[in-house]
Structures are given as structure tokens and as C-alpha cells.
Amino acid sequence: MTTVSIPDVMRILPELILAGFAILVMLFEPFVPAGRKRVLGWIALLGVLVAGMAFTWAPPNAGMAFSGSIAADGFSYFFIFLFLTIAALALLGSINYLERDNIHHAEYYALILFSTVGMCFMAASAELIMIFLGLEISSLSTYVLAGFRRHDPRSNESAMKYFLLGSFATAFFLYGIAFVYGLTGTTNLVDLAADLAQPGKWSTLTRAALILMFVGLAFKVSTVPFQIWTPDVYQGAPAPVTAFLSTGPKAAAFAVLVRIFLGLAGPSGPAAFWVIWISAALTMTVGNFAALLQKNVKRMLAYSAIAHAGYVLVGLAAAMASGSTEGASAVLFYLAAYAFMNVGAFLLIAHLAGPGEGRTEISDFTGLGRAAPGAAACLTVFMLSLSGIPSTAGFFAKFYVFRASVHAGLIGLTIIAVLNSVVSVYYYLNLVVTMYMREGEPQAARTPMPLPLYSAIAASLFAIFYLGLYPNHFLLLSTLSSKPLP
Amino acid sequence: MESGYLTILIYIGAVVFLSAAILGMSAWVGVKRPTREKLSPYECGIQPVGDARERFSISFYLVGMLFILFDVEAVFLYPWAVVYKELKWFGFTEMLLYILILLAGYVYIWKKGALDWSR
Numbered sequence: 387m388t389t390v391s392i393p394d395v396m397r398i399l400p401e402l403i404l405a406g407f408a409i410l411v412m413l414f415e416p417f418v419p420a421g422r423k424r425v426l427g428w429i430a431l432l433g434v435l436v437a438g439m440a441f442t443w444a445p446p447n448a449g450m451a452f453s454g455s456i457a458a459d460g461f462s463y464f465f466i467f468l469f470l471t472i473a474a475l476a477l478l479g480s481i482n483y484l485e486r487d488n489i490h491h492a493e494y495y496a497l498i499l500f501s502t503v504g505m506c507f508m509a510a511s512a513e514l515i516m517i518f519l520g521l522e523i524s525s526l527s528t529y530v531l532a533g534f535r536r537h538d539p540r541s542n543e544s545a546m547k548y549f550l551l552g553s554f555a556t557a558f559f560l561y562g563i564a565f566v567y568g569l570t571g572t573t574n575l576v577d578l579a580a581d582l583a584q585p586g587k588w589s590t591l592t593r594a595a596l597i598l599m600f601v602g603l604a605f606k607v608s609t610v611p612f613q614i615w616t617p618d619v620y621q622g623a624p625a626p627v628t629a630f631l632s633t634g635p636k637a638a639a640f641a642v643l644v645r646i647f648l649g650l651a652g653p654s655g656p657a658a659f660w661v662i663w664i665s666a667a668l669t670m671t672v673g674n675f676a677a678l679l680q681k682n683v684k685r686m687l688a689y690s691a692i693a694h695a696g697y698v699l700v701g702l703a704a705a706m707a708s709g710s711t712e713g714a715s716a717v718l719f720y721l722a723a724y725a726f727m728n729v730g731a732f733l734l735i736a737h738l739a740g741p742g743e744g745r746t747e748i749s750d751f752t753g754l755g756r757a758a759p760g761a762a763a764c765l766t767v768f769m770l771s772l773s774g775i776p777s778t779a780g781f782f783a784k785f786y787v788f789r790a791s792v793h794a795g796l797i798g799l800t801i802i803a804v805l806n807s808v809v810s811v812y813y814y815l816n817l818v819v820t821m822y823m824r825e826g827e828p829q830a831a832r833t834p835m836p837l838p839l840y841s842a843i844a845a846s847l848f849a850i851f852y853l854g855l856y857p858n859h860f861l862l863l864s865t866l867s868s869k870p871l872p
Numbered sequence: 873m874e875s876g877y878l879t880i881l882i883y884i885g886a887v888v889f890l891s892a893a894i895l896g897m898s899a900w901v902g903v904k905r906p907t908r909e910k911l912s913p914y915e916c917g918i919q920p921v922g923d924a925r926e927r928f929s930i931s932f933y934l935v936g937m938l939f940i941l942f943d944v945e946a947v948f949l950y951p952w953a954v955v956y957k958e959l960k961w962f963g964f965t966e967m968l969l970y971i972l973i974l975l976a977g978y979v980y981i982w983k984k985g986a987l988d989w990s991r
Binding site: 390409412413415416417 | 962973976977979980983984
């Protein structure tokens with residue numbers, strides 16, 4: 387008879403604390419009068435902080451928990467901390483947004499927490515079924531969040547599309563798991579790696595299973611040709627939700643991709659590697675060239691999110707080709723750096739777009755440099771970082787990915803990636819040029835930034851410059867975190 | 873291995889053939905004398921009143937969904953009841969937590985007015 391031991395519980399303590407706080411927020415929501423919902427936002431934030439502190443106060447010893455279904459290692463800690471940070475930033479940026487747009491229901495905060503729990507489980511599990519459960523917990527919450535502006539048809543469209551395509555994608559993933567189980571009799575990644583390491587275990591069916599799982603996750607990280615939903619969903623969803631969506635669940639799906647593909651596909655030969663290679667090249671190119679044509683800021687950043695997924699895939703391809711930790715650590719570094727700049731950019735746009743998010747066209751930002759110099763300067767930094775200008779986090783993120791890819795001998799892919807990042811500078815700077823160098827009255831809101839949003843933006847800016855000026859500490863952290871991977 | 877799948881294939885063929893044969897024969901050979909009564913939809917023997925395609929209160933949908941939710945979650949209590957003695961206090965506390973979480977959901981929907989039929 388297996389029972390739960392204390393070390394087992396300690397290894398999922400952050401998830402338990404988050405889930406507990408989410409239930410508390412949900413339970414209090416009907417009792418808190420309409421004007422005072424922001425209290426619950428602070429409670430949710432407190433939950434994130436307590437979950438983060440639980441790690442530091444009671445450092446869990448690395449190891450497997452719950453009969454090998456949870457892997458508590460540096461890799462999962464890295465991602466859990468990343469998700470907690472993203473959740474905290476998104477919560478800070480949402481409180482005033484929800485009040486401004488009259489959609490202040492505390493379920494929002496609970497859903498952010500639940501989604502974070504799911505993401506943590508995705509990154510921390512070494513069991514395909516557990517990964518699937520995490521994926522579902524995180525996805526179901528985000529489907530609701532995408533439609534949170536209930537009276538806005540675009541938001542409804544966004545939620546509907548995300549729900550239908552997301553469920554479709556999870557079906558692919560589940561089908562892949564079913565294949566794997568049918569072929570090997572196990573869904574545990576460690577057992578699976580041992581099983582597949584035996585000679586003659588790889589067959590067409592095994593590769594098909596791997597590809598099916600890749601397709602399921604590729605939907606979630608929006609790589610070409612599974613990116614069709616991304617622009618509509620990111621544009622229609624409330625901007626703080628987009629900030630969360632485009633970083634959290636994406637990083638979680640990448641964590642799973644890295645765990646599965648580095649763990650299993652090693653002995654699979656070139657087939658899986660070429661899938662990643664082609665996918666990376668296509669994703670970067672399509673994302674960047676489509677972003678060039680966009681007139682809407684949120685839509686442009688959605689295509690930019692697709693392009694960034696391509697760069698991360700370059701890192702994954704490098705990790706698969708070389709087998710060293712350099713590629714994996716570049717992926718981790720990239721995901722963290724990308725999270726800060728994208729969350730910051732979307733939260734700022736949520737504020738500038740004004741009530742009802744009426745002004746998200748690029749032309750609405752004309753002359754913002756004079757009208758709101760502070761906000762314009764922050765947005766400029768986010769854009770520069772996204773395009774990868776030195777001294778920002780985006781530069782070193784790209785630098786490490788490209789370096790890993792050159793060291794792995796992927797010269798062709800690196801050339802495509804570098805050319806793409808040159809193309810991307812055009813549309814990021816286009817927004818900056820519009821803000822500073824075009825004459826006109828800005829349509830974007832000029833109300834001062836509320837304090838919670840201000841602190842979220844300041845934290846993102848700090849992280850961007852910290853990673854951009856002193857990347858060594860964080861690179862060491864991401865290298866150590868990718869050590870447990872094979 | 874292959875022969876096992878062949879059996880299934882033959883079985884599928886037999887199923888398709890049989891159902892097609894039965895339906896086809898009854899359509900071809902059967903005598904049809906339709907009357908107004910026979911063509912009207914069957915409503916448990918009561919005289920049909922009006923069209924079924926009308927607007928229902930959203931509460932039907934809501935209560936139906938909540939019923940399914942709590943019903944499905946109550947199903948988890950049965951396997952626990954079977955191994956109750958072996959699991960002892962561990963199983964008891966696990967289930968207590970589970971029911972408390974369910975209770976939180978119940979309080980939530982109650983306070984939200986989802987169960988209030990007159991709204």
C-alpha cells in the first residue's frame with residue numbers, strides 16, 4: 387500500500403500552496419462586494435509569493451516523488467520560479483485593468499493561479515499522463531481567461547478559437563501518449579528512455595508517436611504550420627491575459643518539449659531532429675514576415691511571439707544535435723528573457739489602449755513620445771529587447787541560442803535565424819518610429835500608470851537590463867538547471 | 873498478431889453486411905401505410921403539443937451542467953468505499969480534503985445564485 391510521504395508532499399509544495407490560494411480566492415469571491423474585488427487580487431499575489439518563498443525556506447531535496455511521476459530537479463525548479471514570476475507580473479498588471487474595463491471578477495485571479503499550477507506540473511512531471519493533466523489544468527483555465535471580456539465579440543471569438551484548437555491539439559498529444567503506451571507499456575519518461583535505448587526498439591510507429599506528441603505541443607507553442615490560431619487569440623484576449631498566455635503556457639509547453647525530445651529522441655536518429663529543424667526555420671520566417679504587414683500592435687506582437695518560438699526551437703535543435711547542455715541552457719535563458727519582455731510589452735499596451743482596449747492600432751501610438759514620454763520610453767525598451775539590441779535581455783537570449791547552434795554545427799539554421807532577426811528589427815522599430823518621429827496627437831491613453839502596473843513594468847525593465855548587462859549569473863543558473871537532462 | 877486483426881476485420885465486415893441487410897430488407901420488403909398519427913413524433917404516448925425547438929431558460933443548462941459535475945465527482949467516492957478499510961486514516965483524510973474542495977465549489981455556485989431557479 388503506497389501512501390504519501392512528507393518528502394513527496396514537499397516536492398509539490400508550491401503547486402499545493404497555489405491551488406490552496408486559488409480555492410480560497412474562488413470561495414471568497416461571492417462574499418466580497420463588487421467594489422472591493424481588488425483585495426482578492428492581492429490575496430492571489432500573496433499566494434504566488436508564499437509559493438515562491440516555500441521553496442527558499444524549505445528547500446526540497448531533488449528526487450522523484452509520487453512513484454516517479456514528479457521529477458523535482460533543477461529543471462523543474464527553474465520553470466516553477468519562472469511561472470511564479472510570470473503569474474505575479476500578470477496579476478500586478480491586471481488589477482487596475484479589470485477595474486478600468488468593468489470586468490472585475492475575482493475568478494480571474496483564481497484562474498491565473500490554477501493555470502500556473504497546471505504549468506508547474508507540466509514542467510515538473512516525468513510522467514506523460516501527469517504532463518497531460520498539467521496541460522489540461524493550465525489550458526482549461528486559459529480558455530476561460532481568453533474570453534474574460536464577456537461583452538466583447540472579439541474576446542468571445544478568441545476564447546472559442548483557443549478552446550476548439552486547443553482541445554484538438556491536446557487530442558493529438560493524448561493520441562501520441564496512447565501510441566507510446568501501446569508500444570512500450572509505460573508512460574514514465576525515465577522508464578521510456580531506458581526502454582527505447584535498447585537496440586531495435588525504434589520503429590516507424592515510435593517515431594509516429596513522437597511526432598504526434600510534437601504536433602500537440604507545437605499547437606501550444608504556436609509553431610508553423612500550427613500557428614493559425616495565435617494572432618486571433620492574442621488579439622482578442624484581454625491584453626494582460628495575452629501577456630500571460632504568450633509567455634507562461636508557451637514556456638511550459640517548451641519545458642515538456644525539451645524533456646520529451648532530449649530524453650527520448652536522442653537515439654531516434656535524424657528523423658525527430660529534422661522535424662525540429664524544419665519547424666524552427668519555417669516558424670521564424672513565417673512569424674517575422676507576417677509581422678511586417680500588421681497594422682495592429684497586439685497582432686504584430688502575436689506574430690512576433692510565433693517568430694520567437696522559432697528561435698527557441700533553434701536552441702532545441704542545437705541541443706538535440708550536439709547533446710551538450712549548451713543548447714538546453716540557451717532555451718531556458720531565452721524563455722526567461724522572452725517572458726520578461728513580452729509580459730512587459732503586453733501589460734503596457736493594455737494600459738495605453740485605454741478603456742475597452744479601443745486603441746491598439748499602431749497609428750494610435752503616433753506622437754506618444756512627447757505626450758507620454760515615460761510610457762513611450764518603456765515600450766521602446768521592450769521593443770528593442772524583443773528585436774535583440776545589445777545591453778538588453780533579448781540580445782543575450784538570441785546570442786546564446788545562436789552560439790549553441792553554431793557549436794552544434796547547424797550553420798544553415800543559424801544563418802536563417804540571424805537573417806530573420808534582422809527582418810524583425812523593422813517592425814519593432816516601426817512602432818518606436820511611430821511613437822517618436824511621426825507628428826500627430828496620440829490616440830493612446832495618457833492617464834498615469836497605476837502603481838501595481840508601474841511596479842510590474844519596473845520589475846520587467848530591471849530584469850531585461852539585468853539579463854542584458856550581467857547575463858553570466860543567469861546563464862550559470864540556466865546551465866545548472868539543464869544539467870538533470872540527459 | 874496479424875491473424876488477430878484479420879478476425880476483427882472480418883467481424884467489422886459481418887457487422888456492416890448484417891445491418892445493411894436488415895435495414896435494406898425491411899425498407900424493400902416491408903409494407904408502409906403511413907397515417908398522420910404514425911408520422912407524428914412520439915412523446916411518451918401523450919398528444920404532442922407544439923414544436924420542440926423553442927427557447928429554454930438558461931437555468932436548465934446551468935443546473936444540468938452542475939449536476940453532471942457533482943455527479944461525476946461523486947463517482948470517485950465509490951472506489952474509495954471499496955478499499956476504505958485498507959486505506960485507513962490516509963484514505964479518510966484524502967477523501968475529506970476532496971470533499972472539502974467540492975464543498976468550496978458548492979458554496980461558490982450557491983452564493984453566485986446558480987441554483988436560484990427564480991432568477
